[in-house]
Amino acid sequence: xxxxxxxxxxxxxxxxxxxxxxxxxxxxxxxxxxxxxxxxxxxxxxxxxxxxxxxxxxxxxxxxxxxxxxxxxxxxxxxxxxxxxxxxxxxxxxxxxxxxxxxxxxxxxxxxxxxxxxxxxxxxxxxxxxxxxxxxxxxxxxxxxxxxxxxxxxxxxxxxxxxxxxxxxxxxxxxxxxxxxxxxxxxxxxxxxxxxxxxxxxxxxxxxxxxxxxxxxxxxxxxxxxxxxxxxxxxxxxxxxxxxxxxxxxxxxxxxxxxxxxxxxxxxxxxxxxxxxxxxxxxxxxxxxxxxxxxxxxxxxxxxxxxxxxxxxxxxxxxxxxxxxxxxxxxxxxxxxxxxxxxxxxxxxxxxxxxxxxxxxxxxxxxxxxxxxxxxxxxxxxxxxxxxxxxxxxxxxxxxxxxxxxxxxxxxxxxxxxxxxxxxxxxxxxxxxxxxxxxxxxxxxxxxxxxxxxxxxxxxxxxxxxxxxxxxxxxxxxxxxxxxxxxxxxxxxxxxxxxxxxxxxxxxxxxxxxxxxxxxxxxxxxxxxxxxxxxxxxxxxxxxxxxxxxxxxxxxxxxxxxxxxxxxxxxxxxxxxxxxxxxxxxxxxxxxxxxxxxxxxxxxxxxxxxxxxxxxxxxxxxxxxxxxxxxxxxxxxxxxxxxxxxxxxxxxxxxxxxxxxxxxxxxxxxxx
Numbered sequence: 001x002x003x004x005x006x007x008x009x010x011x012x013x014x015x016x017x018x019x020x021x022x023x024x025x026x027x028x029x030x031x032x033x034x035x036x037x038x039x040x041x042x043x044x045x046x047x048x049x050x051x052x053x054x055x056x057x058x059x060x061x062x063x064x065x066x067x068x069x070x071x072x073x074x075x076x077x078x079x080x081x082x083x084x085x086x087x088x089x090x091x092x093x094x095x096x097x098x099x100x101x102x103x104x105x106x107x108x109x110x111x112x113x114x115x116x117x118x119x120x121x122x123x124x125x126x127x128x129x130x131x132x133x134x135x136x137x138x139x140x141x142x143x144x145x146x147x148x149x150x151x152x153x154x155x156x157x158x159x160x161x162x163x164x165x166x167x168x169x170x171x172x173x174x175x176x177x178x179x180x181x182x183x184x185x186x187x188x189x190x191x192x193x194x195x196x197x198x199x200x201x202x203x204x205x206x207x208x209x210x211x212x213x214x215x216x217x218x219x220x221x222x223x224x225x226x227x228x229x230x231x232x233x234x235x236x237x238x239x240x241x242x243x244x245x246x247x248x249x250x251x252x253x254x255x256x257x258x259x260x261x262x263x264x265x266x267x268x269x270x271x272x273x274x275x276x277x278x279x280x281x282x283x284x285x286x287x288x289x290x291x292x293x294x295x296x297x298x299x300x301x302x303x304x305x306x307x308x309x310x311x312x313x314x315x316x317x318x319x320x321x322x323x324x325x326x327x328x329x330x331x332x333x334x335x336x337x338x339x340x341x342x343x344x345x346x347x348x349x350x351x352x353x354x355x356x357x358x359x360x361x362x363x364x365x366x367x368x369x370x371x372x373x374x375x376x377x378x379x380x381x382x383x384x385x386x387x388x389x390x391x392x393x394x395x396x397x398x399x400x401x402x403x404x405x406x407x408x409x410x411x412x413x414x415x416x417x418x419x420x421x422x423x424x425x426x427x428x429x430x431x432x433x434x435x436x437x438x439x440x441x442x443x444x445x446x447x448x449x450x451x452x453x454x455x456x457x458x459x460x461x462x463x464x465x466x467x468x469x470x471x472x473x474x475x476x477x478x479x480x481x482x483x484x485x486x487x488x489x490x491x492x493x494x495x496x497x498x499x500x501x502x503x504x505x506x507x508x509x510x511x512x513x514x515x516x517x518x519x520x521x522x523x524x525x526x527x528x529x530x531x532x533x534x535x536x537x538x539x540x541x542x543x544x545x546x547x548x549x550x551x552x553x554x555x556x557x558x559x560x561x562x563x564x565x566x567x568x569x570x571x572x573x574x575x576x577x578x579x580x581x582x583x584x585x586x587x588x589x590x591x592x593x594x595x596x597x598x599x600x601x602x603x604x605x606x607x608x609x610x611x612x613x614x615x616x617x618x619x620x621x622x623x624x625x626x627x628x629x630x631x632x633x634x635x636x637x638x639x640x641x642x643x644x645x646x647x648x649x650x651x652x653x654x655x656x657x658x659x660x661x662x663x664x665x666x667x668x669x670x671x672x
Contacts, residue, residue, distance in 0.1 A: 068313030076236030087614035099617030102608035132205030142276035166227035171536030312592035320589035345398035345518035362447035369578035393582035439487035
């Protein structure tokens with residue numbers, strides 16, 4: 001994804017350690033511990049007594065939703081963090097003006113209404129403003145900041161204007177602020193927002209007037225800070241403040257949140273008792289805490305799910321398949337799974353550096369990139385490296401989104417090695433001899449004519465691959481083999497994602513394997529591929545005048561059918577340019593316990609219930625109802641398994657120790 005993100009914090013993994021046992025006395029003690037643990041875990045009477053001694057038996061036991069993750073939260077600052085797990089975290093703490101409903105349609109959140117100002121409005125008449133260039137938002141009066149202060153219309157005005165006035169410095173909200181000029185308060189309940197053409201400065205309609213998607217931040221605590229500090233230096237915490245993070249969301253930060261984040265510990269949020277949905281929708285969160293738990297590997301996280309140490313997690317495809325198979329066979333109890341298309345529209349890609357830099361700029365010839373696309377079997381990648389939990393990708397907006405464009409048969413760059421070889425041949429990239437393995441740039445090639453490389457330069461490209469995603473290394477190895485069949489050489493390095501980002505934003509690479517995610521409105525994704533994103537969101541500096549023109553047109557077209565034409569044009573142009581070679585649209589691969597919470601819902605029927613919905617306002621957290629308390633992290637079945645394993649291990653040790661003791665006694669007697 002984009003903008004440099006240093007993923008900090010040490011992840012935790014789960015393991016079982018055993019100290020050495022010396023003598024039968026130690027063995028008996030260990031067996032006693034196991035027996036006591038068995039009684040504690042499996043005896044509801046003993047467990048109930050412990051609970052009764054530590055609190056009022058009539059009070060509702062404290063309950064927590066425990067979310068497992070292998071992906072750290074990259075920043076506590078919502079203006080700086082960028083990965084999906086970070087935005088899930090922000091969604092608990094902050095609200096936005098608008099959010100998707102459970103069918104992924106645009107809906108209201110802090111804004112209770114959004115409307116275009118009528119052309120017969122006195123200001124519209126006096127200023128000659130075009131329809132759709134001014135919108136009004138009504139703001140709820142029921143929302144409060146976590147420090148108890150009410151949310152006011154001036155908070156909304158400041159949040160919009162600070163982002164508009166500092167568009168370049170505040171890179172994170174750029175896609176949503178691209179057409180926004182300013183905001184003004186109308187009265188205590190209403191804000192008027194003005195939109196314009198950022199290149200001409202003239203008033204212009206905005207297609208996303210009802211999707212001003214920004215996290216509302218506390219004006220009273222931030223208004224004296226500069227935009228650069230807010231965007232790049234602020235750690236997201238108000239030290240000494242209670243609570244240390246101040247948002248309006250359904251959960252609040254604990255006092256140790258910054259320390260926990262720095263140390264890579266589990267991170268805990270507590271329920272906001274004053275959340276405005278109770279007054280407006282009659283909905284309340286039914287559990288007390290959300291706990292994020294982090295793991296180094298999928299096996300440890302799977303064990304945590306089986307034992308009840310976490311309630312839900314998204315797993316890599318290989319681990320997920322094992323869980324799903326176990327659930328379907330009946331071998332795994334009290335677990336449910338879901339593997340539908342990611343509603344964030346995540347696709348993995350090979351990004352090509354689109355400026356004249358890096359090891360081999362011959363990649364700037366679209367004929368080379370198109371040939372490489374035709375030498376890539378995406379269906380094979382889906383089946384063999386993603387275990388079928390994906391689908392072959394085409395354009396930059398996934399089919400789950402109504403704005404997706406699917407290339408026509410004439411436009412498609414389907415897998416065809418013969419066509420790829422022919423395209424390279426016709427474009428002047430030839431084998432220098434009959435025994436040569438790789439093609440070179442000849443005087444007839446565009447790469448030489450444009451002065452990008454010298455004649456005789458071999459088609460040899462450097463690729464970066466993320467260490468955190470093992471399947472991507474397999475894809476890279478596959479591409480190395482396939483592209484060799486069309487005379488193109490590639491060598492790859494597997495690196496940490498933070499290092500990959502450093503190289504990426506230095507634009508000194510040939511290609512790199514990364515990902516993108518989308519939004520329910522196409523403007524975000526299209527913006528990130530335009531020249532307008534060069535100051536922030538772009539990861540390869542792609543630009544095409546036709547693309548940029550169509551992007552600008554869709555941004556200012558409020559009629560959905562007319563806008564769709566321009567959105568399709570952007571996708572068509574981008575697909576044929578192959579600035580990004582999209583491999584697959586990924587599935588979400590979640591598994592959760594059914595014996596700790598009920599109310600998970602049907603994510604196929606209501607996709608907005610998925611944890612993928614990080615756009616705030618997810619009803620899942622208001623529908624979930626705890627089925628028990630948090631006094632034990634193990635269910636009886638898991639406890640029996642664990643205890644059985646421990647007993648077996650200790651018994652085996654006992655046998656070995658007894659044998660050793662007998663040998664020792666015999667040796668002593670011989671020595672005598």
